[in-house]
Amino acid sequence: MNDLTELDLVTRLGRDTDPPVAEVRDAARDALLRRIHDAAATAPDGAPAPAHVVRLPRRRRRALTAVGAAAVGIAASIVAVTVIAGPSLPGGLGAAPASAEARLLALASRVERTPVSDRPTVRSTLSVTTTSTGTVTEARCTEISFSESDSASKCDDGRNADPITAFTASTSGFNPSTRPDDIDAVLDRAVEDGTGRHGRQSVDPEEARRSALIYGFSQGGLQADTRAELARRVAAVPGLEVEPGATTVLGEHGDRYTFPNGTGTLAVTLDPDDGSVLEFEITNAVEPGSGLPARQVLAGSRPGPLGDLDTDVRRLRDELISQGAGLEATFPPPSLPGPSASCATPIDPLIGHVDAAAFGGWVGQHCTFSR
Amino acid sequence: MTDLSADADAISGSTENPARFTAIFDRHVVAVHNYVARRVGDVLADELTGEVFCIAFERRATFDLTCDDARPWLFGIASRLVQRSWRTGDRSARAHERLRHERQRLSVADVSDRIEGGEFAAAVASALDRLPEAERETLLLFAWDRFSYAQIGEMLGIPVGTVRSRIARARDRLRDHLAAAGHPVPEPTTLLPKDTPS
Numbered sequence: 001m002n003d004l005t006e007l008d009l010v011t012r013l014g015r016d017t018d019p020p021v022a023e024v025r026d027a028a029r030d031a032l033l034r035r036i037h038d039a040a041a042t043a044p045d046g047a048p049a050p051a052h053v054v055r056l057p058r059r060r061r062r063a064l065t066a067v068g069a070a071a072v073g074i075a076a077s078i079v080a081v082t083v084i085a086g087p088s089l090p091g092g093l094g095a096a097p098a099s100a101e102a103r104l105l106a107l108a109s110r111v112e113r114t115p116v117s118d119r120p121t122v123r124s125t126l127s128v129t130t131t132s133t134g135t136v137t138e139a140r141c142t143e144i145s146f147s148e149s150d151s152a153s154k155c156d157d158g159r160n161a162d163p164i165t166a167f168t169a170s171t172s173g174f175n176p177s178t179r180p181d182d183i184d185a186v187l188d189r190a191v192e193d194g195t196g197r198h199g200r201q202s203v204d205p206e207e208a209r210r211s212a213l214i215y216g217f218s219q220g221g222l223q224a225d226t227r228a229e230l231a232r233r234v235a236a237v238p239g240l241e242v243e244p245g246a247t248t249v250l251g252e253h254g255d256r257y258t259f260p261n262g263t264g265t266l267a268v269t270l271d272p273d274d275g276s277v278l279e280f281e282i283t284n285a286v287e288p289g290s291g292l293p294a295r296q297v298l299a300g301s302r303p304g305p306l307g308d309l310d311t312d313v314r315r316l317r318d319e320l321i322s323q324g325a326g327l328e329a330t331f332p333p334p335s336l337p338g339p340s341a342s343c344a345t346p347i348d349p350l351i352g353h354v355d356a357a358a359f360g361g362w363v364g365q366h367c368t369f370s371r
Numbered sequence: 372m373t374d375l376s377a378d379a380d381a382i383s384g385s386t387e388n389p390a391r392f393t394a395i396f397d398r399h400v401v402a403v404h405n406y407v408a409r410r411v412g413d414v415l416a417d418e419l420t421g422e423v424f425c426i427a428f429e430r431r432a433t434f435d436l437t438c439d440d441a442r443p444w445l446f447g448i449a450s451r452l453v454q455r456s457w458r459t460g461d462r463s464a465r466a467h468e469r470l471r472h473e474r475q476r477l478s479v480a481d482v483s484d485r486i487e488g489g490e491f492a493a494a495v496a497s498a499l500d501r502l503p504e505a506e507r508e509t510l511l512l513f514a515w516d517r518f519s520y521a522q523i524g525e526m527l528g529i530p531v532g533t534v535r536s537r538i539a540r541a542r543d544r545l546r547d548h549l550a551a552a553g554h555p556v557p558e559p560t561t562l563l564p565k566d567t568p569s
Binding site for chain 1: 389390392393396400401404405408413416417420421422424425428429495496498499510511513514515517518519520521522538542545546549556
């Protein structure tokens with residue numbers, strides 16, 4: 001049986017429309033310019049401009065609980081967390097609001113006022129998965145962010161680690177250029193992804209919507225206003241708790257926000273100063289002895305400035321940027337709103353996997369965005 | 372960083388300085404063209420795209436300045452233009468011809484390339500074609516143009532609940548059509564992303 005839903009199939013059917021050719025575009029623009037010129041030429045001097053309809057502002061931030069069913073098709077990512085160099089709260093943590101909601105709202109305001117840095121950065125990440133039988137799988141990686149669209153990573157073997165798996169786990173869900181208005185489209189898509197025949201819901205809608213929010217918020221590369229909007233919505237999640245000064249598996253300290261999710265919990269640890277995601281954790285209640293993952297943690301160090309590049313990294317970056325169009329492009333997940341992302345990465349044509357060996361173990365992505 | 376008020380600013384500013392409206396064209400011409408092309412093909416889209424912006428310019432005073440994104444408004448104009456074009460003779464003939472060609476194209480390899488598991492492609496195209504127009508348009512605004520329930524409601528002038536029920540009915544019919552054609556699709560059952568524990 002096909003593993004795509006009917007909505008996925010329809011979505012994919014609608015992709016790949018050719019943009020208008022230059023002649024068509026120019027002709028349409030000329031027609032508009034003539035109309036504009038005519039309007040300017042025929043308007044009497046001093047004629048009042050057309051009055052706009054005055055309407056009450058839309059309610060921009062809908063209450064989370066007012067929205068219906070959902071499920072999540074959004075991949076979590078903490079590997080490429082955005083660096084947002086923002087000011088600290090006056091007085092530091094001691095002056096911060098106490099409740100989870102108040103802390104997140106304050107953080108959202110700071111994030112919104114602070115433009116996303118485009119400086120290249122490097123940081124360490126650690127992924128730890130623990131199954132119900134106690135098997136632990138680790139992957140330790142180094143992540144380089146050259147820009148919003150270009151990144152590279154290299155993973156060393158940890159306990160039972162598969163570097164390729166560690167890399168593919170970094171797939172992004174929210175498009176970095178998503179606008180706040182599009183967030184509703186993302187969440188509505190999550191609703192549909194979890195809605196079955198005759199509108200029957202196969203998952204708890206509130207739970208799915210919360211998950212979508214947290215996954216989106218945890219992802220790197222988002223614009224400041226988008227992250228701020230997501231933070232405000234996360235702040236409205238019922239049952240949200242905060243543990244200030246929590247320690248991640250990499251030893252970083254931040255505010256740990258937790259809420260119940262399904263049979264377990266979702267938790268995200270944020271830098272209280274700039275909103276950077278330091279750790280993301282999922283727990284699930286699974287049958288003892290089933291061997292299913294019971295806990296997964298993705299943690300990252302605070303990003304630092306990128307120094308001199310390793311030769312292999314430099315070659316990888318140059319190849320990604322110069323040959324991006326000719327490299328394998330991953331199909332954008334159907335959940336993505338707004339502009340489409342097309343991400344290219346070098347592959348080995350013989351084995352079909354990321355050709356890390358050709359670049360000293362480094363892999364990378366180069367994404368382009370189009371609406 | 373994205374300027375959320377850019378569309379409203381340009382349209383508002385065009386009341387004093389009409390030339391500012393060209394920013395709306397530059398920002399959304401590809402999206403509008405794509406919207407029309409998906410529904411009636413490239414040829415008619417080439418013709419109608421310019422008209423959409425000319426009409427939008429004439430009616431710019433009706434744009435709700437509290438909206439950040441002008442696309443729903445532009446797509447609403449485009450939608451009406453597409454529907455009106457079907458009622459005119461020569462355009463209708465050309466549009467039908469284009470659709471016929473498009474359906475032939477959709478029925479073979481091109482769509483197979485677009486959909487993983489290409490055996491579903493023709494069945495999906497056929498099932499879409501059999502949907503009632505209102506349901507199909509609502510579903511396509513959601514799936515292809517990626518609008519939220521609220522935006523679709525504003526665009527079509529219907530309540531959000533109606534948007535959702537139309538999408539649900541459309542999906543229901545699609546599933547029925549696909550199953551009848553021997554291509555059943557699975558019930559969505561997963562909550563967590565595929566990269567996370569389940």
